[in-house]
Amino acid sequence: MFSYIVRRCLFGLVTVFGVSIIVFLVMRILPGDPLVAVFGPDGFAKLSQAERDSLMAQLGLADPLIVQYMNWMKDIASGSFGKSFFRSENVADMILRRGPLTAQIGIGAVILSWIIGIPVAIISALRPNSIGDTVARFISIFFLAIPGFWLGMLVVLGLLFGFGYRAPLSSVSFFEDPWANMQIVIGPAVVLGLGQAAYIARMARSSLLEVIREDYVRTARAKGLNGRLVISLHALPNALLPVVTLSGILLGFVLAGSIPVERAFGTPGLGFAMAIAVSERDIFVMQNLVFLYACVFVVLNILVDVIIAWLDPRIRYQ
Amino acid sequence: MSATTAPAIKAPPSWPARATRVVLNFSRRSPMSAFWGVIAILILLMAIFAPLIAPVDPLRSNFRFMQKPPSETFWFGTDQIGRDVLSRVIYGSSASLTVAVSAVVLGTTLGCLWGLACGFFGGRFDIISQRIIEFMQSFPDLILAMAIAMALGAGMGTVIVAIAITRVPFGGRIIRSVVLSLKEMQYVEAARGLGASNKRLMLRHILPQCIAPYLILATTHLGVAIIIEAALGFLGVGVPPPTPTWGNMLADSLNAGLVPPWWLVLFPGAAITITVLAFNLLGDGIRDALDPRLRGAV
Numbered sequence: 001m002f003s004y005i006v007r008r009c010l011f012g013l014v015t016v017f018g019v020s021i022i023v024f025l026v027m028r029i030l031p032g033d034p035l036v037a038v039f040g041p042d043g044f045a046k047l048s049q050a051e052r053d054s055l056m057a058q059l060g061l062a063d064p065l066i067v068q069y070m071n072w073m074k075d076i077a078s079g080s081f082g083k084s085f086f087r088s089e090n091v092a093d094m095i096l097r098r099g100p101l102t103a104q105i106g107i108g109a110v111i112l113s114w115i116i117g118i119p120v121a122i123i124s125a126l127r128p129n130s131i132g133d134t135v136a137r138f139i140s141i142f143f144l145a146i147p148g149f150w151l152g153m154l155v156v157l158g159l160l161f162g163f164g165y166r167a168p169l170s171s172v173s174f175f176e177d178p179w180a181n182m183q184i185v186i187g188p189a190v191v192l193g194l195g196q197a198a199y200i201a202r203m204a205r206s207s208l209l210e211v212i213r214e215d216y217v218r219t220a221r222a223k224g225l226n227g228r229l230v231i232s233l234h235a236l237p238n239a240l241l242p243v244v245t246l247s248g249i250l251l252g253f254v255l256a257g258s259i260p261v262e263r264a265f266g267t268p269g270l271g272f273a274m275a276i277a278v279s280e281r282d283i284f285v286m287q288n289l290v291f292l293y294a295c296v297f298v299v300l301n302i303l304v305d306v307i308i309a310w311l312d313p314r315i316r317y318q
Numbered sequence: 319m320s321a322t323t324a325p326a327i328k329a330p331p332s333w334p335a336r337a338t339r340v341v342l343n344f345s346r347r348s349p350m351s352a353f354w355g356v357i358a359i360l361i362l363l364m365a366i367f368a369p370l371i372a373p374v375d376p377l378r379s380n381f382r383f384m385q386k387p388p389s390e391t392f393w394f395g396t397d398q399i400g401r402d403v404l405s406r407v408i409y410g411s412s413a414s415l416t417v418a419v420s421a422v423v424l425g426t427t428l429g430c431l432w433g434l435a436c437g438f439f440g441g442r443f444d445i446i447s448q449r450i451i452e453f454m455q456s457f458p459d460l461i462l463a464m465a466i467a468m469a470l471g472a473g474m475g476t477v478i479v480a481i482a483i484t485r486v487p488f489g490g491r492i493i494r495s496v497v498l499s500l501k502e503m504q505y506v507e508a509a510r511g512l513g514a515s516n517k518r519l520m521l522r523h524i525l526p527q528c529i530a531p532y533l534i535l536a537t538t539h540l541g542v543a544i545i546i547e548a549a550l551g552f553l554g555v556g557v558p559p560p561t562p563t564w565g566n567m568l569a570d571s572l573n574a575g576l577v578p579p580w581w582l583v584l585f586p587g588a589a590i591t592i593t594v595l596a597f598n599l600l601g602d603g604i605r606d607a608l609d610p611r612l613r614g615a616v
C-alpha cells in the first residue's frame with residue numbers, strides 16, 4: 001500500500017510539472033501579446049512603443065521565457081504567487097482569504113450529491129423501468145442539462161421576489177459567525193450539488209444494477225437474508241466504488257463550475273475572484289489560479305486512487 | 319428458374335428509402351430520443367434561419383420600450399436598452415450553436431486523428447502523447463477553456479478554438495483504444511500480410527471502423543460544448559457583444575441593476591437548458607443505436 005501511494009504521488013508530481021508548463025505556455029506563447037490581454041486591443045493601440053517596452057520590462061515579460069518560468073516557480077516556492085496586475089494584494093493572500101469559502105462550497109456540494117444521489121439510485125435500481133425509476137432518470141437527465149449558474153440566478157431571483165431575502169455579500173469565516181457563513185455557502189452548494197447528484201444517481205444506478213446480478217448477492221438472498229440487509233451490506237459497498245472515483249472527478253468539476261455559480265450568487269469566494277480576473281484579463285492572477293485549480297484536481301485524483309486502492313485490494317496489487 | 323430468383327436480385331432500396339427505414343427503426347426503438355431529436359433539428363433550423371424567424375433586428379434598440387416585461391408586442395420582453403429579447407434568443411441560438419458545433423467537430427476530429435496515430439504507431443510517440451493528454455485532462459474543462467479564450471483575446475474564432483482544445487483528449491483516448499483493439503484483428507493482419515502499406519492499412523482498414531465512435535463522441539459532447547460556451551459568455555470571455563449569445567445575454571442581465579428583471583434571466587437560460595437536453599438525449603440515442611458497448615465510456 002505504501003509503495004502504491006509513493007508511486008502515485010511521484011506520477012502526480014510529474015503531472016503537476018506538465019500542468020505548470022501548459023499553463024505557462026497558454027498564458028505566454030499563444031498568439032496575442034500579453035499587453036493586449038491586459039489592456040485590450042484598443043488600449044494596446046494607444047500605447048507608444050517605448051511605453052510598451054518599459055511596461056514589458058517592468059512586468060518581467062521582456063525576459064527570456066525560461067527566466068520568466070523560473071521566476072514564476074520561485075514566486076510559487078516562496079509562497080507569494082506573484083501580484084495581481086490591478087490590485088496590490090498578492091495572490092497568496094487572496095487564496096487564503098477567499099479559498100475557504102470555495103472549499104466549503106465544493107465539499108458541501110459533494111456531500112449533498114451523495115445524500116440525494118444514492119437514495120435515488122437505490123430506488124431506481126431496485127425496480128428498474130418502474131414509474132419511479134423513469135421519473136428519477138428523467139429528472140437526472142434534466143439536471144445534467146441545466147447550467148448551474150442559470151439555476152443560481154433563478155434561485156437568487158426567487159428568494160428576492162418571494163422572501164425579499166438576499167445572502168450576505170461580504171465574506172465571513174465559519175468560525176466567526178457560522179450562521180452568516182452558512183447563508184453564503186448554502187446557495188452555491190445546493191445548486192452545484194443538485195447537478196452533481198444527477199451524475200451520482202446515474203452512475204450509482206448502473207453500478208448497483210450490475211452488482212445486484214452478481215452471484216454473491218444471490219447467495220446472500222438464498223441463505224434467507226432480508227432484502228434490505230442484502231442491499232445495504234452486500235451490494236451497496238461494492239457498487240459505491242465507481243461512485244467514489246466519480247466523486248473525485250466531480251469535485252474538480254464543482255470547483256470549475258463554482259466560478260460562474262459564485263458570479264451568479266455574488267459569493268465572495270475564489271471562484272468569483274477568478275471570474276473577475278478573467279473579465280479584467282489579469283493574466284498574473286489567472287496564471288496562478290488556473291495552476292492552483294489544476295493542482296487541486298491532480299491531488300484529488302491521487303486521493304481518490306488511494307482511497308479506492310484502500311477499499312479494493314485487487315487494485316493495489318496490479 | 320428466372321421467376322424464382324427474380325425477387326432475390328431486386329434492386330437495393332434507394333438511399334432515401336434506406337434512410338427513412340433507419341430513422342423509423344431508431345424512433346421505434348427509442349421514441350424519447352427520437353422526440354428530442356426532432357426538437358434538436360428544430361433548434362438547428364431556428365439557428366440557421368434566425369434572420370427569417372426573428373420578429374425584429376436583435377441589435378436595434380427601441381428607447382421607447384426599455385426593460386419592459388413580456389407583452390403582446392414583445393413576447394419575451396425587452397432588455398435595458400430596448401432590444402427585443404425574443405429576437406435575441408433566436409439569434410443567440412445561431413451564435414451558440416455555431417460555436418458549439420464547430421468546436422466539437424474541430425476538437426473531436428483532431429483528437430481522433432491523434433488517437434489514430436497513437437494507436438497505430440505506438441512506441442515513444444504514443445507514450446509522450448499519452449502524457450500530454452493526461453496533462454490536458456488535469457484541468458477541469460471550463461478552466462482550460464477560460465484560460466485559452468482569455469489568452470487568445472475576444473472573438474468567435476478564439477472561443478471555438480478554446481472549446482475545441484478541451485474536447486481533444488476525449489477523442490484521443492477513445493479512438494486510441496479502439497485502434498489498439500482493431501490492430502490485433504485478423505483482417506488487419508491479413509491485409510498487412512498481403513503487403514498493404516501503413517497508409518493503406520490506416521485509411522482503408524482502420525479508419526472506417528472509427529466512424530461510429532467518432533459520431534458518438536461528437537453528438538454526446540455537443541451538450542457539454544453548449545454549456546461551456548454559455549459559461550464563457552457569462553464570464554465575459556465568450557463571443558463578444560453586440561452579437562447576442564445565450565451566455566452573454568445572461569451576463570448582460572446582471573448589469574441591468576441590482577435586481578435583474580426575471581424575463582432577462584429566464585428565457586436565455588431556458589433556451590440553453592432545452593437545447594442541451596435535446597442534444598444530450600439525441601446523443602444517448604445515437605450511442606445506444608450505433609454501439610451500446612460505449613455506454614458509460616463516452
